[in-house]
Amino acid sequence: MNRFNLELSVGVFVLLGLLAMAYISIRLGQIPLGGGDAYHVTAIFSTAGGLQRGADVDIAGVKVGRVEKIILEDYEALVTLSIDSAIELQEDAIASIKTRGLIGEKYIRITPGGSDRLISAGGRIREVETPLDFEDVIGQFIQGKI
Incomplete structure (x- = not known):
């Protein structure tokens, strides 16, 4: 059970890191989300x-x-x-x-x-x-x- 918790926490950490990188890329690239009016x-x-x-x-x-x-x-x-x-x-x-x-x-x-x-x-x-x-x-x- 201990190994499962470790793998789950590493997976969540990696997922959060990828989401943070995507957010920063969109903000720095000034990409409009939803097309904008x-x-x-x-x-x-x-x-x-x-x-x-x-x-x-x-x-x-x-x-x-x-x-x-x-x-x-x-x-x-x-x-x-x-x-x-x-x-x-x-x-x-x-x-x-x-x-x-x-x-x-x-x-x-x-x-x-x-x-x-x-x-x-x-x-x-x-x-x-x-x-x-x-x-x-x-x-x-x-x-x-x-």
Whole structure:
């Protein structure tokens, strides 16, 4: 009976460890459970400049979504954003690719517009600002063009 109790406690301990690892993986990976309430919009940038799938989408510094996918379409970056369904984007909203800090990760900042018309699910953010390419700026500075 003593051996059975030992095997049972080891089994329970291993099971709890696996559950803890799964929970931590889901939390760190920011995987939404249950799909979440979100809708998709797209934005076309001339360059995605280091933007990654899963990057945050912010409005006023508050996370409102994430980057779902980035593909090349007509030699431009077509970025699909998953936006929280509680957030309504105006037709004249502006999407910008920004960097957290000097060399931090890239994210998308949405500046709300003033229009009464809203972007529906599957719609497109028409106003975009491409990211500042620090390598180009430094190169121009070295060459004396700035």
